[in-house]
Amino acid sequence: MLPGASSEKSELYRIMTGMCSTSFDVGSSFLPSDSFDQAFCDSSSESAQRALAALRNHKEAEKRRRERINSHLDKLRSILPCSSKTDKASLLAKVVERVRELKQEAAMMEQTSRKTESYCLIPSESDEVTVYSSSDDGGRLIFKASLCCEDRSDLMPELIGILKSLRLKTLRAEMCTVGGRIRNVLVVAADSEHSIESIHFLQSALKGLVQKSSDTSADRSKRRRMAASAARQLRS
Amino acid sequence: MLPGASSEKSELYRIMTGMCSTSFDVGSSFLPSDSFDQAFCDSSSESAQRALAALRNHKEAEKRRRERINSHLDKLRSILPCSSKTDKASLLAKVVERVRELKQEAAMMEQTSRKTESYCLIPSESDEVTVYSSSDDGGRLIFKASLCCEDRSDLMPELIGILKSLRLKTLRAEMCTVGGRIRNVLVVAADSEHSIESIHFLQSALKGLVQKSSDTSADRSKRRRMAASAARQLRS
DNA sequence: GACCACACGTGAGTC
DNA sequence: TGACTCACGTGTGGT
Numbered sequence: 001m002l003p004g005a006s007s008e009k010s011e012l013y014r015i016m017t018g019m020c021s022t023s024f025d026v027g028s029s030f031l032p033s034d035s036f037d038q039a040f041c042d043s044s045s046e047s048a049q050r051a052l053a054a055l056r057n058h059k060e061a062e063k064r065r066r067e068r069i070n071s072h073l074d075k076l077r078s079i080l081p082c083s084s085k086t087d088k089a090s091l092l093a094k095v096v097e098r099v100r101e102l103k104q105e106a107a108m109m110e111q112t113s114r115k116t117e118s119y120c121l122i123p124s125e126s127d128e129v130t131v132y133s134s135s136d137d138g139g140r141l142i143f144k145a146s147l148c149c150e151d152r153s154d155l156m157p158e159l160i161g162i163l164k165s166l167r168l169k170t171l172r173a174e175m176c177t178v179g180g181r182i183r184n185v186l187v188v189a190a191d192s193e194h195s196i197e198s199i200h201f202l203q204s205a206l207k208g209l210v211q212k213s214s215d216t217s218a219d220r221s222k223r224r225r226m227a228a229s230a231a232r233q234l235r236s
Numbered sequence: 237m238l239p240g241a242s243s244e245k246s247e248l249y250r251i252m253t254g255m256c257s258t259s260f261d262v263g264s265s266f267l268p269s270d271s272f273d274q275a276f277c278d279s280s281s282e283s284a285q286r287a288l289a290a291l292r293n294h295k296e297a298e299k300r301r302r303e304r305i306n307s308h309l310d311k312l313r314s315i316l317p318c319s320s321k322t323d324k325a326s327l328l329a330k331v332v333e334r335v336r337e338l339k340q341e342a343a344m345m346e347q348t349s350r351k352t353e354s355y356c357l358i359p360s361e362s363d364e365v366t367v368y369s370s371s372d373d374g375g376r377l378i379f380k381a382s383l384c385c386e387d388r389s390d391l392m393p394e395l396i397g398i399l400k401s402l403r404l405k406t407l408r409a410e411m412c413t414v415g416g417r418i419r420n421v422l423v424v425a426a427d428s429e430h431s432i433e434s435i436h437f438l439q440s441a442l443k444g445l446v447q448k449s450s451d452t453s454a455d456r457s458k459r460r461r462m463a464a465s466a467a468r469q470l471r472s
Numbered sequence: 473g474a475c476c477a478c479a480c481g482t483g484a485g486t487c
Numbered sequence: 488t489g490a491c492t493c494a495c496g497t498g499t500g501g502t
Contacts, residue, residue, distance in 0.1 A: 054474080059496060065325065065477070066494070072328035079332070079339050087492060089301065092308035099315050099334055176412050290489080295481060301492070302479070323477070 097140065101171070101189060104134050104142045123148045123176060123183035127214055129206045133199050141190040143168070143199060147206050149213040151182040158212075159184070162205045166198065167191050333376065337407070337425060340370050340378045359384045359412060359419035363446050367439045369432060377426040379404070379435060383442050385449040387418040394448075395420070398441045402434065403427055 073091060077084055080094050127149045134142040149155075163170055168188040175184045190198055309327060313320055316330050363385045370378040385391075399406055404424040411420045426434055 050473095055497085057475090058498095061476075062478095062496070063494090068325045069328060070494090072325065072332055075332045076328070076335060079335050089304045089308065089492090092305060092312070095331055095335060096308055096311045096315070098338060099312060099331065102334060102338055103315055172408070174410050291482080293490085294483095297491075298481070299479090306479090325477090 101140055101142075104140060104189075123181040125181070127210050129203060129210055131199055131203045131206070133196060140192075141194055141196065141198070142171070143186075143188050143190065143202060145186045145188065145202060145206060146184065147210055148181065148183040149210040151180055152213055155182065155209070155213065158209055159206075162202075162209065163188060166201060166205065167193070168202070337376055337378075340376060340425075359417040361417070363450055365439060365442045365446050367435050367442070369435050377430055377432065377434070378407070379422075379424050379426065379438060381422045381424065381438060381442060382420065383446055384417065384419040385446040387416055388449055391418065391445070391449065394445055395442075398438075398445065399424060402437060402441065403429070404438070 073088060074084075076095055077086065077091060080091070080098065082091060082094060086094075129147045130145070132144045134144075163186075168190055170186060170188050172187040173184070175182060188202075309324060310320075312331055313322065313327060316327070316334065318327060318330060322330075365383045366381070368380045370380075399422075404426055406422060406424050408423040409420070411418060424438075
């Protein structure tokens, strides 16, 4: 039996029949509305019959409405990473988080708009590290970090390591490498442990990364200069 | 008065008091539970009193549950592009669409995984156009297009024009330019007018774009060859 | 008055 | 048992 099915004793029914509700029980089967109407309502006024029909319509409409809502909730359950038995409230909490992420992300992409950057992220000659943070309006904290430096093979692994150690989840990453230099634009989400202060950790970690790159390239230039000078000396 | 507040006549109340429900009306004010208990329940059994308390707890807990759910729905209303008066059902429909978009996007990024591509999208020597489509499981149709060709200044405007004319919404775009060649990876969403067949239009449009690039570069090489040959002739 | 969307209180099921 | 989640039927206000 469906829950709530036995509570089908509307005030209207009781008023119409003048029955004491304690002695009236429709039983556990589905209410046989038509025969009920015949049995009890033939002698009642037509307006009461119409009211009864309206009540039945209302009941069914409400059922349809519930089904509409629940079908959407089921769709969400099937889409999101959650079981089919997560309750409505926590399901909706997950959904809120997801959608917020999307919105924050979009806002961030808009805020630090492409219009102010070269469209295809072409790296500049000078090293750079910039970190923006989204306005934290109750949602998840989102950072957008941009760095530009000499490219080297272990840059990406180290960058990934930094993000992992700071427990930052990468939402988007774009990069462009030209002539040995690389520009990297990251949109990352902080977890709930982070505050807006985390921006400093991220910034200094990225600065360290870029610094190491420039050291390496300085070494390389130094070596190159030494090699050139050695060659000159050998030639002379 | 809140809707439904006057229907506070539980079966338990009626059974306990043995009243005929037609003559019993608690009125429209909030039920004064304590005085009610004193008036009607002092003579009744203790178990009945406990049942009554349980019923009150239940009622309040249920109210809290509803508030929890509705607060999440309100959050969603404030986040999504919709008024504060949109239906629960249509709100949830919008949400489903949004989340589906996210999931499709992520699945697409995973499916055509980076592992099979060079990590930083480095363009290849040969021209390429590939278009994947997401498995359309009722959600929005998503295409992932990758193209690689000679770079030229009007490539981006033309690409944007193609997407606009096909009414494809760009969800993500990544690109990498190296030594005059460009690789472009796009994730785009089709609107409801599109079918899976649209993939062919997109593909041929992109092929046209790449072809034009190679024509231009062929022209350029041709011109360069002609200039070189002319110079040789002049020198001879 | 008909229709719609909502909040409510309640019975039932699950853990 | 109690604490919870859910579906239901209903009263009500808005169009």
